[in-house]
Amino acid sequence: MTIAAKPADARTTSDPALTYRGGPQKRQRSTGTVVATSITYAILIVIAIVYIMPFLIQIATSFKTDADATANPVSLIPQTWTTAAYTKLFLNSDFPTWFKNSVIVTIVVTLGRVFFNSLAGYALARLHFRGRGVIFAALVAVMSVPMVTLLIPKFLVINQLGIYDSYAGMIIPLLTDAAGVFIMKNFFESIPPSVEEQARIDGAGTFRVFWSIVLPMARPALITIVILSFQGSWNELAHFIISTQDPALTTLTKGVAGLASGQLSQGNQYPIKLAAAAIMTIPVAVLFFIFQRRIMNSSEGAVKE
Known part of the structure:
Protein backbone atom coordinates (compact mmCIF):
# COMPACT_ATOMS: atom_id res chain seq x y z
CA MET A 1 0.00 0.00 0.00
CA THR A 2 1.52 3.27 -1.08
CA ILE A 3 0.87 6.58 0.61
CA ALA A 4 0.85 9.61 -1.60
CA ALA A 5 3.28 12.27 -0.56
CA LYS A 6 1.71 15.53 0.56
CA PRO A 7 2.79 18.68 -1.27
CA ALA A 8 5.22 20.77 0.65
CA ASP A 9 3.58 23.62 2.56
CA ALA A 10 5.42 26.92 2.67
CA ARG A 11 4.34 27.37 6.28
CA THR A 12 5.71 24.00 7.43
CA THR A 13 8.82 23.92 5.28
CA SER A 14 12.10 23.32 7.02
CA ASP A 15 14.10 25.45 4.62
CA PRO A 16 16.71 27.13 6.85
CA ALA A 17 16.89 30.13 4.50
CA LEU A 18 13.19 30.87 4.95
CA THR A 19 13.41 30.34 8.69
CA TYR A 20 16.36 32.74 8.93
CA ARG A 21 14.54 35.29 6.80
CA GLY A 22 11.52 35.71 9.14
CA GLY A 23 12.68 35.07 12.72
CA PRO A 24 15.48 37.58 13.35
CA GLN A 25 13.64 40.38 11.53
CA LYS A 26 10.63 39.97 13.78
CA ARG A 27 12.93 39.76 16.79
CA GLN A 28 14.74 42.95 15.74
CA ARG A 29 11.44 44.66 15.08
CA SER A 30 10.03 43.78 18.50
CA THR A 31 13.27 44.80 20.22
CA GLY A 32 13.24 48.18 18.44
CA THR A 33 9.61 48.72 19.43
CA VAL A 34 10.39 47.99 23.08
CA VAL A 35 13.37 50.37 23.05
CA ALA A 36 11.34 53.17 21.39
CA THR A 37 8.45 52.68 23.83
CA SER A 38 10.83 52.71 26.80
CA ILE A 39 12.49 55.93 25.63
CA THR A 40 9.08 57.54 25.07
CA TYR A 41 7.88 56.62 28.55
CA ALA A 42 11.15 57.80 30.09
CA ILE A 43 10.78 61.20 28.41
CA LEU A 44 7.14 61.46 29.53
CA ILE A 45 8.10 60.58 33.11
CA VAL A 46 10.79 63.27 33.13
CA ILE A 47 8.33 65.87 31.77
CA ALA A 48 5.73 64.82 34.37
CA ILE A 49 8.27 65.19 37.17
CA VAL A 50 9.25 68.65 35.92
CA TYR A 51 5.60 69.75 35.99
CA ILE A 52 4.61 68.02 39.24
CA MET A 53 7.68 68.90 41.31
CA PRO A 54 6.74 72.59 41.91
CA PHE A 55 3.33 71.52 43.25
CA LEU A 56 4.91 68.96 45.57
CA ILE A 57 7.39 71.56 46.83
CA GLN A 58 4.51 74.01 47.31
CA ILE A 59 2.53 71.56 49.46
CA ALA A 60 5.57 70.41 51.45
CA THR A 61 6.74 73.98 52.16
CA SER A 62 3.30 74.97 53.43
CA PHE A 63 3.83 72.52 56.33
CA LYS A 64 7.30 73.84 57.21
CA THR A 65 8.46 76.48 59.63
CA ASP A 66 9.96 79.73 58.31
CA ALA A 67 13.44 78.60 59.33
CA ASP A 68 13.06 75.20 57.68
CA ALA A 69 11.66 76.75 54.49
CA THR A 70 14.63 79.13 54.34
CA ALA A 71 17.26 76.46 55.02
CA ASN A 72 15.70 73.75 52.80
CA PRO A 73 13.50 75.51 50.23
CA VAL A 74 13.15 72.57 47.80
CA SER A 75 13.02 69.73 50.32
CA LEU A 76 9.94 67.53 50.00
CA ILE A 77 10.04 66.36 53.63
CA PRO A 78 9.72 69.05 56.34
CA GLN A 79 12.04 68.63 59.29
CA THR A 80 9.17 69.64 61.58
CA TRP A 81 5.59 69.18 60.38
CA THR A 82 3.39 72.11 61.39
CA THR A 83 0.09 73.65 60.35
CA ALA A 84 1.05 77.07 61.69
CA ALA A 85 0.90 78.60 58.21
CA TYR A 86 -2.72 77.47 57.69
CA THR A 87 -3.71 78.54 61.21
CA LYS A 88 -2.22 82.02 60.69
CA LEU A 89 -3.81 82.23 57.25
CA PHE A 90 -7.37 81.53 58.45
CA LEU A 91 -7.29 83.08 61.93
CA ASN A 92 -4.86 86.01 61.67
CA SER A 93 -5.47 87.31 58.17
Whole structure:
Protein backbone atom coordinates (compact mmCIF):
# COMPACT_ATOMS: atom_id res chain seq x y z
CA MET A 1 0.00 0.00 0.00
CA THR A 2 1.52 3.27 -1.08
CA ILE A 3 0.87 6.58 0.61
CA ALA A 4 0.85 9.61 -1.60
CA ALA A 5 3.28 12.27 -0.56
CA LYS A 6 1.71 15.53 0.56
CA PRO A 7 2.79 18.68 -1.27
CA ALA A 8 5.22 20.77 0.65
CA ASP A 9 3.58 23.62 2.56
CA ALA A 10 5.42 26.92 2.67
CA ARG A 11 4.34 27.37 6.28
CA THR A 12 5.71 24.00 7.43
CA THR A 13 8.82 23.92 5.28
CA SER A 14 12.10 23.32 7.02
CA ASP A 15 14.10 25.45 4.62
CA PRO A 16 16.71 27.13 6.85
CA ALA A 17 16.89 30.13 4.50
CA LEU A 18 13.19 30.87 4.95
CA THR A 19 13.41 30.34 8.69
CA TYR A 20 16.36 32.74 8.93
CA ARG A 21 14.54 35.29 6.80
CA GLY A 22 11.52 35.71 9.14
CA GLY A 23 12.68 35.07 12.72
CA PRO A 24 15.48 37.58 13.35
CA GLN A 25 13.64 40.38 11.53
CA LYS A 26 10.63 39.97 13.78
CA ARG A 27 12.93 39.76 16.79
CA GLN A 28 14.74 42.95 15.74
CA ARG A 29 11.44 44.66 15.08
CA SER A 30 10.03 43.78 18.50
CA THR A 31 13.27 44.80 20.22
CA GLY A 32 13.24 48.18 18.44
CA THR A 33 9.61 48.72 19.43
CA VAL A 34 10.39 47.99 23.08
CA VAL A 35 13.37 50.37 23.05
CA ALA A 36 11.34 53.17 21.39
CA THR A 37 8.45 52.68 23.83
CA SER A 38 10.83 52.71 26.80
CA ILE A 39 12.49 55.93 25.63
CA THR A 40 9.08 57.54 25.07
CA TYR A 41 7.88 56.62 28.55
CA ALA A 42 11.15 57.80 30.09
CA ILE A 43 10.78 61.20 28.41
CA LEU A 44 7.14 61.46 29.53
CA ILE A 45 8.10 60.58 33.11
CA VAL A 46 10.79 63.27 33.13
CA ILE A 47 8.33 65.87 31.77
CA ALA A 48 5.73 64.82 34.37
CA ILE A 49 8.27 65.19 37.17
CA VAL A 50 9.25 68.65 35.92
CA TYR A 51 5.60 69.75 35.99
CA ILE A 52 4.61 68.02 39.24
CA MET A 53 7.68 68.90 41.31
CA PRO A 54 6.74 72.59 41.91
CA PHE A 55 3.33 71.52 43.25
CA LEU A 56 4.91 68.96 45.57
CA ILE A 57 7.39 71.56 46.83
CA GLN A 58 4.51 74.01 47.31
CA ILE A 59 2.53 71.56 49.46
CA ALA A 60 5.57 70.41 51.45
CA THR A 61 6.74 73.98 52.16
CA SER A 62 3.30 74.97 53.43
CA PHE A 63 3.83 72.52 56.33
CA LYS A 64 7.30 73.84 57.21
CA THR A 65 8.46 76.48 59.63
CA ASP A 66 9.96 79.73 58.31
CA ALA A 67 13.44 78.60 59.33
CA ASP A 68 13.06 75.20 57.68
CA ALA A 69 11.66 76.75 54.49
CA THR A 70 14.63 79.13 54.34
CA ALA A 71 17.26 76.46 55.02
CA ASN A 72 15.70 73.75 52.80
CA PRO A 73 13.50 75.51 50.23
CA VAL A 74 13.15 72.57 47.80
CA SER A 75 13.02 69.73 50.32
CA LEU A 76 9.94 67.53 50.00
CA ILE A 77 10.04 66.36 53.63
CA PRO A 78 9.72 69.05 56.34
CA GLN A 79 12.04 68.63 59.29
CA THR A 80 9.17 69.64 61.58
CA TRP A 81 5.59 69.18 60.38
CA THR A 82 3.39 72.11 61.39
CA THR A 83 0.09 73.65 60.35
CA ALA A 84 1.05 77.07 61.69
CA ALA A 85 0.90 78.60 58.21
CA TYR A 86 -2.72 77.47 57.69
CA THR A 87 -3.71 78.54 61.21
CA LYS A 88 -2.22 82.02 60.69
CA LEU A 89 -3.81 82.23 57.25
CA PHE A 90 -7.37 81.53 58.45
CA LEU A 91 -7.29 83.08 61.93
CA ASN A 92 -4.86 86.01 61.67
CA SER A 93 -5.47 87.31 58.17
CA ASP A 94 -8.26 88.33 55.81
CA PHE A 95 -7.90 85.10 53.82
CA PRO A 96 -11.53 83.97 54.50
CA THR A 97 -12.78 87.30 53.10
CA TRP A 98 -10.56 86.94 50.05
CA PHE A 99 -11.83 83.40 49.49
CA LYS A 100 -15.48 84.49 49.83
CA ASN A 101 -15.05 87.32 47.32
CA SER A 102 -13.33 85.03 44.81
CA VAL A 103 -16.11 82.45 45.11
CA ILE A 104 -18.86 85.04 44.57
CA VAL A 105 -17.17 86.66 41.58
CA THR A 106 -16.15 83.36 39.99
CA ILE A 107 -19.59 81.75 40.23
CA VAL A 108 -21.43 84.79 38.83
CA VAL A 109 -18.88 85.34 36.05
CA THR A 110 -18.90 81.67 35.06
CA LEU A 111 -22.70 81.52 34.84
CA GLY A 112 -22.80 84.82 32.97
CA ARG A 113 -20.21 83.75 30.42
CA VAL A 114 -21.96 80.44 29.78
CA PHE A 115 -25.25 82.27 29.06
CA PHE A 116 -24.04 85.34 27.16
CA ASN A 117 -21.30 83.55 25.20
CA SER A 118 -23.86 80.96 24.10
CA LEU A 119 -26.35 83.62 23.03
CA ALA A 120 -23.75 85.58 21.09
CA GLY A 121 -22.27 82.45 19.53
CA TYR A 122 -25.70 81.23 18.40
CA ALA A 123 -26.58 84.64 16.93
CA LEU A 124 -23.36 84.74 14.91
CA ALA A 125 -23.75 81.14 13.77
CA ARG A 126 -27.46 81.04 12.85
CA LEU A 127 -29.02 84.49 12.61
CA HIS A 128 -28.56 86.36 9.34
CA PHE A 129 -28.38 90.09 9.92
CA ARG A 130 -26.54 93.00 8.37
CA GLY A 131 -23.06 93.52 9.79
CA ARG A 132 -22.62 89.98 11.07
CA GLY A 133 -19.29 89.60 9.27
CA VAL A 134 -18.04 92.91 10.67
CA ILE A 135 -18.96 91.89 14.21
CA PHE A 136 -17.18 88.57 13.83
CA ALA A 137 -14.09 90.32 12.44
CA ALA A 138 -14.14 92.70 15.39
CA LEU A 139 -14.44 89.70 17.71
CA VAL A 140 -11.33 88.10 16.22
CA ALA A 141 -9.52 91.45 16.42
CA VAL A 142 -10.33 91.77 20.12
CA MET A 143 -8.82 88.33 20.73
CA SER A 144 -5.51 89.54 19.30
CA VAL A 145 -5.29 92.62 21.55
CA PRO A 146 -3.20 92.16 24.74
CA MET A 147 -5.48 92.61 27.74
CA VAL A 148 -2.93 94.78 29.55
CA THR A 149 -3.45 97.53 26.96
CA LEU A 150 -7.14 97.72 27.90
CA LEU A 151 -6.65 98.20 31.64
CA ILE A 152 -6.64 102.01 31.67
CA PRO A 153 -9.67 102.36 29.30
CA LYS A 154 -11.46 99.74 31.38
CA PHE A 155 -10.74 101.69 34.58
CA LEU A 156 -12.04 104.91 33.00
CA VAL A 157 -15.27 103.22 31.88
CA ILE A 158 -15.85 101.57 35.27
CA ASN A 159 -15.23 104.85 37.06
CA GLN A 160 -17.50 106.78 34.68
CA LEU A 161 -20.35 104.30 35.20
CA GLY A 162 -20.08 104.71 38.96
CA ILE A 163 -19.45 101.02 39.68
CA TYR A 164 -15.87 101.39 40.90
CA ASP A 165 -15.19 99.62 44.20
CA SER A 166 -18.23 97.35 43.97
CA TYR A 167 -19.12 93.82 43.00
CA ALA A 168 -20.72 95.22 39.86
CA GLY A 169 -17.42 96.73 38.75
CA MET A 170 -15.66 93.44 39.42
CA ILE A 171 -18.22 91.24 37.66
CA ILE A 172 -19.91 93.08 34.77
CA PRO A 173 -16.78 93.65 32.61
CA LEU A 174 -15.99 89.92 32.86
CA LEU A 175 -19.46 88.58 31.95
CA THR A 176 -18.44 87.81 28.37
CA ASP A 177 -15.23 87.19 26.49
CA ALA A 178 -14.31 86.99 22.82
CA ALA A 179 -12.70 83.54 23.05
CA GLY A 180 -15.85 82.02 24.56
CA VAL A 181 -18.08 83.51 21.86
CA PHE A 182 -15.68 82.20 19.20
CA ILE A 183 -15.79 78.66 20.67
CA MET A 184 -19.59 78.61 20.89
CA LYS A 185 -20.02 80.00 17.36
CA ASN A 186 -17.82 77.30 15.86
CA PHE A 187 -19.62 74.56 17.79
CA PHE A 188 -23.10 75.75 16.80
CA GLU A 189 -22.02 75.83 13.17
CA SER A 190 -21.12 72.13 13.42
CA ILE A 191 -24.72 71.25 14.32
CA PRO A 192 -26.85 70.49 11.22
CA PRO A 193 -29.56 73.14 10.63
CA SER A 194 -32.06 70.34 9.97
CA VAL A 195 -32.17 69.73 13.72
CA GLU A 196 -33.83 73.12 14.20
CA GLU A 197 -36.19 72.98 11.22
CA GLN A 198 -38.67 70.57 12.83
CA ALA A 199 -38.91 72.76 15.94
CA ARG A 200 -39.55 75.83 13.77
CA ILE A 201 -42.28 73.95 11.87
CA ASP A 202 -43.93 73.19 15.23
CA GLY A 203 -44.01 76.94 15.95
CA ALA A 204 -41.00 77.34 18.25
CA GLY A 205 -39.39 80.77 18.23
CA THR A 206 -35.70 81.54 17.89
CA PHE A 207 -34.98 81.63 21.63
CA ARG A 208 -37.02 78.46 22.25
CA VAL A 209 -35.07 76.63 19.56
CA PHE A 210 -31.82 77.88 21.06
CA TRP A 211 -32.74 77.04 24.66
CA SER A 212 -34.56 73.73 24.22
CA ILE A 213 -32.98 72.19 21.12
CA VAL A 214 -29.52 73.53 20.36
CA LEU A 215 -28.13 74.39 23.81
CA PRO A 216 -28.52 70.85 25.27
CA MET A 217 -26.59 69.51 22.28
CA ALA A 218 -23.72 71.92 22.97
CA ARG A 219 -22.78 70.28 26.27
CA PRO A 220 -19.10 69.65 25.31
CA ALA A 221 -18.61 73.31 24.35
CA LEU A 222 -20.49 74.47 27.45
CA ILE A 223 -18.26 72.39 29.72
CA THR A 224 -15.22 73.88 28.00
CA ILE A 225 -16.60 77.39 28.60
CA VAL A 226 -17.33 76.54 32.26
CA ILE A 227 -13.77 75.36 32.88
CA LEU A 228 -12.10 78.23 31.02
CA SER A 229 -14.37 80.83 32.64
CA PHE A 230 -13.93 79.42 36.13
CA GLN A 231 -10.17 79.24 35.77
CA GLY A 232 -9.90 82.68 34.16
CA SER A 233 -12.05 84.53 36.72
CA TRP A 234 -10.58 82.61 39.67
CA ASN A 235 -7.03 83.50 38.62
CA GLU A 236 -7.81 87.05 37.44
CA LEU A 237 -5.63 89.75 38.99
CA ALA A 238 -5.17 92.76 36.70
CA HIS A 239 -8.89 93.52 36.43
CA PHE A 240 -9.40 93.43 40.20
CA ILE A 241 -6.45 95.77 40.71
CA ILE A 242 -8.04 98.49 38.56
CA SER A 243 -11.66 97.90 39.64
CA THR A 244 -11.37 97.93 43.46
CA GLN A 245 -9.32 99.32 46.30
CA ASP A 246 -11.59 98.46 49.24
CA PRO A 247 -9.94 95.74 51.41
CA ALA A 248 -13.39 94.20 51.95
CA LEU A 249 -13.55 93.44 48.19
CA THR A 250 -10.07 91.93 47.88
CA THR A 251 -9.97 88.60 46.04
CA LEU A 252 -7.60 85.69 46.55
CA THR A 253 -5.22 86.64 43.76
CA LYS A 254 -4.94 90.21 44.93
CA GLY A 255 -4.63 89.24 48.59
CA VAL A 256 -2.02 86.53 48.02
CA ALA A 257 -0.04 88.94 45.85
CA GLY A 258 -0.07 91.33 48.81
CA LEU A 259 1.55 88.69 51.03
CA ALA A 260 4.81 89.27 49.16
CA SER A 261 5.09 92.67 50.90
CA GLY A 262 5.29 90.98 54.30
CA GLN A 263 2.02 92.32 55.64
CA LEU A 264 1.42 89.48 58.13
CA SER A 265 4.79 89.12 59.86
CA GLN A 266 8.53 89.38 59.43
CA GLY A 267 10.56 86.77 57.58
CA ASN A 268 10.24 85.25 54.14
CA GLN A 269 6.72 83.90 54.83
CA TYR A 270 7.25 81.08 52.34
CA PRO A 271 4.95 78.65 54.23
CA ILE A 272 2.07 81.18 54.37
CA LYS A 273 2.39 82.18 50.73
CA LEU A 274 2.56 78.60 49.49
CA ALA A 275 -0.26 77.50 51.80
CA ALA A 276 -2.46 80.20 50.26
CA ALA A 277 -1.31 79.18 46.76
CA ALA A 278 -2.09 75.51 47.50
CA ILE A 279 -5.62 76.36 48.65
CA MET A 280 -6.12 78.51 45.55
CA THR A 281 -5.10 75.61 43.33
CA ILE A 282 -7.59 73.10 44.75
CA PRO A 283 -10.91 74.36 43.20
CA VAL A 284 -9.50 74.69 39.68
CA ALA A 285 -7.71 71.32 39.90
CA VAL A 286 -10.86 69.55 41.14
CA LEU A 287 -13.02 71.11 38.40
CA PHE A 288 -10.52 70.19 35.70
CA PHE A 289 -10.12 66.56 36.82
CA ILE A 290 -13.89 66.10 37.02
CA PHE A 291 -14.60 67.42 33.51
CA GLN A 292 -11.32 66.79 31.66
CA ARG A 293 -12.76 63.95 29.56
CA ARG A 294 -15.74 66.05 28.51
CA ILE A 295 -13.78 69.06 27.20
CA MET A 296 -14.85 69.55 23.56
CA ASN A 297 -15.74 65.87 23.18
CA SER A 298 -17.09 66.02 19.66
CA SER A 299 -18.66 62.55 19.90
CA GLU A 300 -21.00 63.75 22.64
CA GLY A 301 -24.12 65.39 21.36
CA ALA A 302 -23.46 64.32 17.79
CA VAL A 303 -26.39 64.13 15.42
CA LYS A 304 -27.00 61.49 12.78
CA GLU A 305 -28.73 62.68 9.66
